[in-house]
Amino acid sequence: MLAGIPIHTAMKLTIDQDKCIHCHLCEKACFLTRFCGFDSLEGAAEQYCIGCGHCVAVCPRQAITHSGVKSTEPIGPVPGEAEVLNLLMKTRSVRHFKPDPVSRETWNVLRRAAEYSQSGLNAQSIRLTAVEDPDTLSGIRKALLRMYDKLERLAAFPVTRLAARLSLSPQDYHAVISETATQPLRRQAAERGEDPVLYGAPALLLLTGPASQTAREDATVLSQNIMLALTALGLGSCYMGGLVLGCRVFKYKPLLRALDLPKGHAVHQALVLGTPTVQLKRMPERKRRKIRFR
Ligand SMILES: Cc1cc2nc3c(=O)[nH]c(=O)nc-3n(C[C@H](O)[C@H](O)[C@H](O)COP(=O)(O)O)c2cc1C
Ligand code: SF4
Ligand code: SF4
Numbered sequence: 001m002l003a004g005i006p007i008h009t010a011m012k013l014t015i016d017q018d019k020c021i022h023c024h025l026c027e028k029a030c031f032l033t034r035f036c037g038f039d040s041l042e043g044a045a046e047q048y049c050i051g052c053g054h055c056v057a058v059c060p061r062q063a064i065t066h067s068g069v070k071s072t073e074p075i076g077p078v079p080g081e082a083e084v085l086n087l088l089m090k091t092r093s094v095r096h097f098k099p100d101p102v103s104r105e106t107w108n109v110l111r112r113a114a115e116y117s118q119s120g121l122n123a124q125s126i127r128l129t130a131v132e133d134p135d136t137l138s139g140i141r142k143a144l145l146r147m148y149d150k151l152e153r154l155a156a157f158p159v160t161r162l163a164a165r166l167s168l169s170p171q172d173y174h175a176v177i178s179e180t181a182t183q184p185l186r187r188q189a190a191e192r193g194e195d196p197v198l199y200g201a202p203a204l205l206l207l208t209g210p211a212s213q214t215a216r217e218d219a220t221v222l223s224q225n226i227m228l229a230l231t232a233l234g235l236g237s238c239y240m241g242g243l244v245l246g247c248r249v250f251k252y253k254p255l256l257r258a259l260d261l262p263k264g265h266a267v268h269q270a271l272v273l274g275t276p277t278v279q280l281k282r283m284p285e286r287k288r289r290k291i292r293f294r
Contacts (some may be wrong), residue, residue, distance in 0.1 A: 012067040013045035013055070019063035026055035026064060050122040089283040091227050094236030097201040097274035101132065106233055110205070113229035117222035120214040126222050127262055129206040136258070137198060140243075143255040144197040145190055147246045151176060152183040172249045179242050199238060201272035208265035219268030230273055240270035 015026075027033050031052065032044050041055060051068035079087070107130060114128055131137055154160040155177055165173050189196035198204060207223055209215035223239070230237050246252045247259070247267045261267055 011049040013042050014065045016063045019061040025058045029054040029058040052122045091231040093238040094276040095199045096277040100275045102203045113225040117225045119218040126207050126209045126219050131204040139258040143258040147252040148183045152180045155180040198272050202274045205271045207269040208267050211266040216268045223269040236276040237271040237273035243270045
């Protein structure tokens with residue numbers, strides 16, 4: 001337990017004293033030393049370790065054996081500042097996709113991008129579900145459109161609108177009302193045979209996990225890893241905020257049924273992804289941010 005929070009099952013860490021050169025790098029890399037203060041990494045690990053593996057990864061002599069960290073892999077050179085900023089500029093929301101399916105190689109890279117993501121207390125609890133089956137995507141699309149129709153009707157009546165205002169947080173209420181405002185346009189687009197909700201993407205990625213605030217944050221962090229990896233692969237994606245909102249706030253049963261989430265899981269993030277039909281060559285202007293130094 002750490003500050004009353006149950007973390008991981010007890011971990012066993014041993015240091016091979018024949019190999020150890022007492023450089024203390026493992027202690028400097030470990031988050032526990034920041035607030036616990038301990039003499040022995042081995043003792044602290046048994047009680048508080050979150051299994052991040054930094055101690056194993058940093059040891060120059062491979063002297064540490066850790067029950068929760070079976071292996072490490074080498075990290076190659078990282079891109080320079082200009083390449084990183086280009087990647088970030090290029091990672092924009094995509095709303096028009098080619099029908100090309102997402103290859104298994106791409107899914108494999110995305111899986112790794114997810115595995116390298118950070119998570120609160122290293123919980124690593126977010127699961128990935130890739131929806132590619134056209135019939136399943138069609139079912140989700142229809143459920144979303146019906147959900148927006150229903151929300152639009154609820155928003156149109158003063159009594160139900162007031163009930164929503166009273167029962168939802170101001171942010172959720174605002175988000176729900178904003179989503180309903182564009183529903184007439186969505187409906188018309190759907191009638192023309194277009195896909196105004198999943199944007200004709202060949203795949204939908206659901207990030208699910210326990211229904212906790214931390215898991216929600218973990219999923220958001222993880223989804224950004226996925227988006228950046230997609231950009232690096234020449235692909236693109238778009239957040240499905242309406243879908244997540246519909247599940248979390250509205251708990252719309254037909255949508256939840258169509259999504260068929262893992263048992264006990266909530267959907268914390270969802271992305272449509274695929275090959276963009278257009279490529280942005282320039283970055284639109286953004287609000288200038290000032291860093292407040294104190
Ligand atoms: C949503 C979120 C919240 C986090 N909060 C903290 C925090 O309050 N303090 C901290 O030391 N690390 C925090 N972390 C970092 C995690 O502990 C870290 O990602 C995890 O231990 C795995 O380590 P690594 O990603 O650096 O390998 C947080 C990570 C995430 C994604
Ligand atoms: S795995 Fe992480 S938390 Fe556990 S002992 Fe090593 S560095 Fe510390
Ligand atoms: S990093 Fe490795 S060699 Fe250095 S003190 Fe820790 S166990 Fe010993």
